[in-house]
Amino acid sequence: MIKKLMGCIRENRKHTILTPLFMLGEVGLECTLPMITADLINSIERNAAMTDILRYGAILVLMAMCSMSCGILSGWFAASASAGFAKNLRHDLFAKVQSFSFSNIDKFSTASLVTRLTTDVTNVQNAFMMIIRIAVRSPLMLIFAVIMSIRMGGPIALVFLLVIPILGFGLLFIAKKAMPLFKAVFKKYDRLNNSVQENVKGMRVVKSFVREDYEKQKFATASEDVRNDFTTVEKLLAINNPLMLLAIYICMILIPLFSAKVIISSGGSSMQVGDLASLITYAMQILMSLMMLSMIFVMITISGEAARRIVEVLDTDSTLTNPAQPITEVADGSVDFENVSFKYNPDAEAYALADVNLHIPSGATVGILGGTGSSKTTLIQLISRLYDVSEGCVKVGGVDVRNYDMEALRNQVAVVLQKNVLFSGTVAENLRWGNPNASDEELVRVCKLAQADSFITAHPEGYQRFIEQGGANVSGGQKQRLCIARALLKKPKILILDDSTSAVDTQTDALIRKAFREELPDVTKLIIAQRVASVQDADLILVMDNGRVVAQGTHEELLASNEIYREVYTSQTKGGEDDA
């Protein structure tokens, strides 16, 4: 995991290394400062000449300046190193997701990917900076301070041997105990926030049923529950500070005691008064470093979870790969299914699609009907190799789809997905997803085919009209027509519409089909629909049920021979034909 994350340092390596180096300088100076200070105090004690004092002063100021510069540089580099690291991390994550196949995408929810790319990266970024700054600083400080205090106080430094374990183990113990509690209470806290979200989303329901007081009661209970748990944990953490104080005070009592003895009995020769003050300063430094280390321990443990989630994405490899010698030319729009079976999860028992054999000649129009869960969408997704078959093979233009270059294949097999999305940007920008180099005339041409041109030009800004995220400012039917136009812009050999005209009125729907028939005679068209009317004039209609193609034929043939088809047909036309 660490190795994977380290790989994201890249161009920030220099800054990542410089940060602790300058930190080293800062710590070194910070630790020698008390020593020189002691000399200064001693020289004042000795009533030394002013020049002496000034000399020490000058050295100290110079050291402080150096220490400040080191500190500033270290902080400066740490900032760019950590922000750059986070940038690379986000870049890699995003790139990884872009490489995902459909089955990879199915595995991660959108919300979880967004969290990984934002909150989790920020947490790891903070931990990273913590590590290159404090995790270097604290141990260095600790070592320096211990060495210096031994040099200065000799055996008195043994006091630390007593104090450090008390503090170190104490802090670790608390952190270890608090950690699982924290994790548990955070989960509860998340649940609380989820219930708020539910409430906000369902506000109309709450108000309609006059459940405001009920909701308040429910929230109060949950909120108090969270409060109690957090209070318990924080009470546990309340021991941290007193423990720290205990350690400091032990030093404050023992060091002067032993020092006084040494200083007085030696008459100030083996140890001086100034050394006492410095020893105490070192004591503080040592204890502070320990405190910091325990905090880092907590911080890293917490961000470990975030790091794990990030690496989970980075470690996921696309389930689909390009063949070694990919074919980049698709000969024609014929589609063949040969004994195709498919399941989404290799471990699943039931097949989503079983024993499909089909031959669709280039240029044919094929309608696909079937209830929810009958695997219509699954069937068409295999054609542009959005998933790989489990058994058998799917051929496009007579070649197994797995032998094509994926991009070449997908450019020739345009799919208008059922759950389709427009992106924030102008109409033209959205359309050009199909072909970035398309001319304006080309845009108009495909929009006319998709019956979208009329409503686009009806708006004063026309093709420059801004579409809001998710296409929120166009109606469902308009959105579907834009999505069809976008796919047409690819000039594909095969066009697949997955329930893409469900919100389009029947008349427009008919016009679109007519345009397809007349303008795109050579394109193979596969149309999944709920309405029989949308497919009844197709060359071939497939009726699907429970993962199998249970019947195929023309409208008339199926009406005569297929129960399901007849049932759907009558249920849909009953209303209209009685009266009209």
Next chain:
Amino acid sequence: MPKPQMGPGMGRGPMGKGPGGKGEMPKARKGTMGRVLRLLMEDYKGPFLLAMLFMTLYSLGNITPTIFIKNITDVIERFLSGRSWSDARPEIMNILILMIVVFVLTIAFNYAFARLMAVITQGFLDKMRKRMFNAMQQLPIKYFDAHGHGDIMSHYTNDIDTLRQLVSQSLPRLFQSGIMLVGMLGIMLYYSVNLMVVVLVGVFGMTFAVKHIGGKSASNFIRQQKAIGEVESFVEEIMNGQKVVKVFCHEEASQRDFDKVNGQLCEAATKATRFANILGPVMGNIGNMLYVLIAIAGSAFIALGAANYSLSGLIHGNFGALLELSVVISFLHIAKQFTGQVNGIAQQFNSIVMALAGADRIFRLMDEAPEADEGYVTLVNAEELPDGSLREADHRTGVWAWRHPHKADGTVTFERLRGDVRLFDVDFSYVEGKKVLEDVTLWAEPGQKIAFVGATGAGKTTITNLINRFYDLEDGKIRYDGINITKIKKPDLRRSLGVVLQDVNLFTGTVMDNIRYGKLDATDEECIQAAKLANAHDFITRLPQGYDTMLTSNGANLSQGQRQLISIARAAVADPPVMILDEATSSIDTRTEALVQQGMDALMKGRTVFVIAHRLSTVRNADAIMVLDHGKIIERGSHADLIEQKGTYYKLYTGAFELE
């Protein structure tokens, strides 16, 4: 020094979704800090003051080491020439014993303070959350239209978290540092005014640094928040359409766009962190230099034999005497502590700015005007007297009546709840000047079914929103059983109306809980009965735990159609005389659709129903159909009438128009 945050919301919550994320992090209004303190006092006056007392005592105790060390140094100095430890020992031991006593007390105070603060902080957050939530429940629907869910959520996550930071860290820290500073000023004043002036000069330099660097840091943090918000919304949009990205081979293009926003975030983050990072070393080393300055100044004073002005001199009558060496040495300690405290305050700078902005946003939510309700007519259980008149009953009778007090003559009349709803010349607009409804007049007698038909934005949903008073009319009048609905208390009005919305919202809980939402005191039998009526019973019993199956994330484990069935059952158990139904448009398969359809039909039986219709069969069975276009009723009548007219309805019906 960045500290690991231990508390709720650590890096959680929809970052950047909040107002902060959009880059408008408005400065907190004046008085925000005061308001936080007032509320804190209101909730935890005793404990908070006690905690502050403990902290004061602890802080005072924390200054004593300096004094003790000075005393010990004095003793050492005196006995230095005698070289006799045994002579010095009793004096030093006395000091040490005193130290132990003081230290034990100090630790005790500190622990007591920390425990109290844990209770106060979490308790205060709990109360604030509840305040916010309770205020939110009273807000009109308009508020939820105008504010994104993400924005509202961020009050509960990000903003509450900044408040936690403020109460648990910043406030005590400020208070403590304040006390320490005052205490140390006192000590300095006591020993030497001359040296105190030197210290203050140094502190002045530090304040300058904080203002300069801290200010830059805060403004860059705000920019960083904005950049995070941009990255987040970009990622969210692309991830939502990831499959579309795949089928259009648009991966590289989106990566390029992402790198752009990602680069901006990196730049903003670098600057923000940079300034935060360098504040520490700058402040620390100004402190170091101050140390040297004092040492030199002190020695100079001694060498030059300058007079020392101090409070102790004033007390002991040797005001203006020579500066003692031990005073200089203790000053060095004090200076270190003093600058440490100033540094501590400086480190709180960012979080205080952020916390006040967060607190302000919470207050803004709490200050929103609640949904007004000037109604006085209530819905009560009633029983019929032999003469046919009604009187109020104190138990469930199955008969409901409007209790209508008349202000003019002080009498109370009872009107039977029948479900007669009439709209007279109703005008309405969401945004002033943009009429959504114009001159809408319609009526539904008890048991009638009124269908609304028309394109998106024609105003169908708006009419239903006016009947249950999610919004108030601009002009015109709506009467329910002859009573103007503005006179009816909103909760009572809404209780008399059942609603099945197109977008189903289920709550975390069991299936049974969700059905019972319609009538909280419904028995299990009633709920099951309602589920049977709604055609939901069959599929529910097939769920792994039947009615006890847990539903999470809006019933994610159910299909769209199943969720609709539950919401129908929920409305059925409430059993209101008037129903508002918004039929779903989303394509569910034919079989489930038939179930939903039957459920809806069963629910409509015997009630006054307003239905926003998307299905032919629903429309055909309606007593009256209202065809809406741009907020006006353009055709009305029965199915047969309208077909005959061969107008808009006819075209819609024959599929020549887009319904949705």
